[in-house]
Amino acid sequence: MTAPDGEIEDSQELETLLAFIRDSRGFDFTGYKRTSLARRIQKRMQTVKIAGYGEYRDFLETNADEFPELFNTILINVTSFLRDAEAWSYLRKTVVPELVAKVGADEEIRIWSAGCSSGEEAYSLAIIFAEELGIEESTRRVKIYGTDVDEEALREARTGLYPAKSLEHLPGELKKKYFEPTGNLFAFRRDLRRRVIFGRHDITRDAPISRVDLLACRNTLMYFNVEAQAKIIERFHFALNEGGHLFLGKAEMLLSDGVRFDVANIRNRVFKLRSSGPAVKSARFDARAGAxxxxxxxxxxxxxxxxxxxxxxxxxxxxxxxxxxxxxxxxxxxxxxxxxxxxxxxxxxxxxxxxxxxxxxxxxxxxxxxxxxxxxxxxxxxxxxxxxxxxxxxxxxxxxxxxxxxxxxxxTTEATRLQHEVKRVQEDLATAYTELQSTNAELETVNEELQSSIEELETTNEELQSTNEELETTNEELQSGNEELETMNEEMRIRTAELDETRMFFEGVLASVEAGVVVLDGELQIRSWNRGAEELWGLRTGEVYRQDFFDLDFGLPTTTLRGVVEACNETGHRADPVEIDAVDRKGRSLVASVSCSPLRGPGGGVVLMIEKRQPN
Missing domain, CATH: 3.30.450.20 (PAS domain)
Structure with missing residues (x-):
């Protein structure tokens, strides 16, 4: 089936946009899966109200501040301390003791957290090694490299400061042991913090960190296509010391890579670099040696x-x-x-x-x-x-x-086997040529069917893996969206509280004024009726709210005030006080002194202050 012309055009425009981002800012997203990548870019395009990739590229050229927003949308930084507790438990109980026993007591243990985001994973590695070696020994021997392409996330990681919500997966004793309260945040302990080094690194392009004993890259490979994943795994293979371990995310696998890695624990996605003998390992050259x-x-x-x-x-x-x-x-x-x-x-x-x-x-x-x-x-x-x-x-x-x-x-197995087969065919050719032809044809058919079945199974496996990665990506996007909604909800709650506090303040001010105060909007309908007005005329706020002021019958001849009020509303100028004979709620005569002031705000309106005077 041929793809619609519109889809082909969108695909070409997307590739052009990715090339522009790579050439102008050095972020190479061309190895990312197109479905999830297009979804994240379109989310940002909807935010800035742009429909097409070409138009969005023009927008990027003229608005440099849009690049960080786009990168934050594409790079979903969903992480936490000791995320997936079962996998971290296996790492702590099995892999870490084996690694510590393998590395000499005077040698440095080198760890790489690739795609570390805001640093929680790198600090989690520091914690489990400190639990195994003790804090003092860990600060002497363990060095951890945390890398990511997101500079904003790395800046957050370097501070080592996290809100209480980020530490919710940590057991209480670990939280108390490795974090110190700093205002509303928690700071990772300083002595271990100095052993964690953060830096920008693109795992698809930059040279890998070398001589690593443990490499953690969790829920990062799933965003890349098969070709990019293969290149990244090749770099990881180069980075690891012999017998080193690779720690992946729960949605990630090493498909068809049994030559370089053995499975240490498939459930927790831990793989071990396969031993290749002393001759394969690269020699380390002494820079002081002669040429x-x-x-x-x-x-x-x-x-x-x-x-x-x-x-x-x-x-x-x-x-x-x-x-x-x-x-x-x-x-x-x-x-x-x-x-x-x-x-x-x-x-x-x-x-x-x-x-x-x-x-x-x-x-x-x-x-x-x-x-x-x-x-x-x-x-x-x-x-x-x-x-x-x-x-x-x-x-x-x-x-x-x-x-x-x-x-x-x-x-020479294949060659010898072929020689024997040829000899047998030659010996039987005279008497069984037809039978041999039939047998060969059947064997070829069976072989083709078997090969076809194998290819279908491999394709199905790849599709299932891709679907699993897509589901995990969608889950991370939903989690990110949920966090954004929680943040917005908290902001709305704070704003509502502030508005309630402001409303109560102004109601208190109006209630404390002894004179009657009536606030009319631009349509001259009543929006506020204070206690002084209630005491004068006997009408409650609920009875007069949103009523036309000049339609009310409450002992004040409002028609006398119509000209003054309308002029004040239209010109925005304060009117001179007007004295009018009126009757209060008990039927007693009085002289009402009415001051009319314009309401400063959208839509206009006026504020009437009515003071009671006894008639002469």
Whole structure:
């Protein structure tokens, strides 16, 4: 189905707007999911009453103050201390003790909170490590980096000041131990605060923080598309030390990334960097070393990394038969580990299975040449077979010294299997050609159906993950909107209280005036009738409110005042007092002195002050 032209045009305008934001302000949102991103931008456009992306871009060009408002709308900063208590409990009871035991007592523990928003997550990490190590030891060994692209949120994080509502998920003893009251806010304790460093960092573009033992990035990946998530995970893999942990949000997963990460706890979204052996880890160069030493180290590192990344299994032995090197493929293929380096080769199963190699190694040393063993068979599992070409090479230095041997296992399973299949087909071709054709066709059909089923399952899994992330995003947006409504409700309550207080004040003033005071609006209808007026004429406020003043019959000949009142209302000038013969509520005659003053305010109106005088 072809998308409507309007949707295509809107999509193009959205991409143009995102490119403009990236080029003008350095915020790259092009990796964000388009559905949630468009929804957040449209929310801001509705606020400023703009309908189209193109018009909104023009608005941004002429109104620089709009950028912070837009970024605050896109970057939903919904967070709290120890959010998702079960996940934090697992981190505190399982991951933190393991990490502390792994890092040396004199080494620094490095933690990175990516997408930290206003800092609650970074300070939560400081709390759980302080609980494990003690505050004094934690201030000496633990360093936490909190990063985000939102400068406004980072400014809030750097202060370490939070309202009581932000601390509602914290147990009372932790709140008392790690926060100090400061007016209406609570300040995170200063000694631990100095170990938390906040800075702006874009996880999609900037170089990652290196040598990290624990990386927390919770409810951030879900805003990015699949391609952007893959790039971010690649940066996280580079940032983590071997055996380091990655802590994600409850709606996030590492899909199809079992090569670099193992699942530590899928329920709480904790993943552990898979060990890749000593040869893969980058060497750390001493800046004080000479250029020759650094170049030699660099060349050795390149050789080690090339060997470690080889698709063939490679083992290196010294001249005494001790294992000096095992690359990653060999560890996976033969069940070896870095702990096997340094052991005698003849103690390992691979020395005699799938083929006896000790005699071959001796032959290679004695003849000082490479020896190749083709199509070595090995059983893998109940029925699966593997074939290798095994190459044993003596390692001869430029001086002619034999210092060891290299053993390479080239997996030829597929090639050998194809050779056997071809041979079998050739043998049976004369008698069973038709049957073979049918069988091959059926196998191809089954394989295609299976592949199609696998692709459908993968697509369904991706769609479910995307839907889950969208639901979580919507939940965060609703929570953000709820907080905004609560803030507005509190402001309205305060304003209502202020208005009630003002109304009571003015009613008290009017009630304290002994003379009768009548306030008329611009339509000359009664809006206020004080107690003095009630005492004079016997009419209550509820009886005269919003009544036409000149239609009332209450002992004061109002028609006599019509000209004076209308002139005062129209000109806005105070009129001279007018004395009129009147009758009070008890039927007694009196002279009413009426002063007419204009009401200063929208809509106009007048204020009448009526004072009673006895007739001469």
């Amino acid at each position: 020759g030493t650094r170049d030699a180290t660099r060349r050795r590192q390149v050789c080690e990394l090339a060997l470690a990344s080889s698709p063939d299994s490679v083992l290196g032995l010294d001249r005494d038969g001790t294992v000096a090197l095992i690359n990653g493929t060999a560890r996976l293929q033969f069940g070896l580990s870095p702990h096997d380096v340094g052991r005698p080769f003849h103690d390992l199963e691979v020395s005699y299975r799938p083929i006896e190699l000790r005699a071959v190694i001796d032959q290679a040393h004695s003849e000082r040449r490479s020896i190749r063993l083709d199509s070595v068979w090995r059983r893998r599992g109940a029925e699966e077979a593997q074939y290798f070409d095994v190459i044993v090479r003596p390692l001869i230095t430029v001086d002619g010294e034999d210092i060891g041997a290299a053993i390479t296992f080239v997996d």
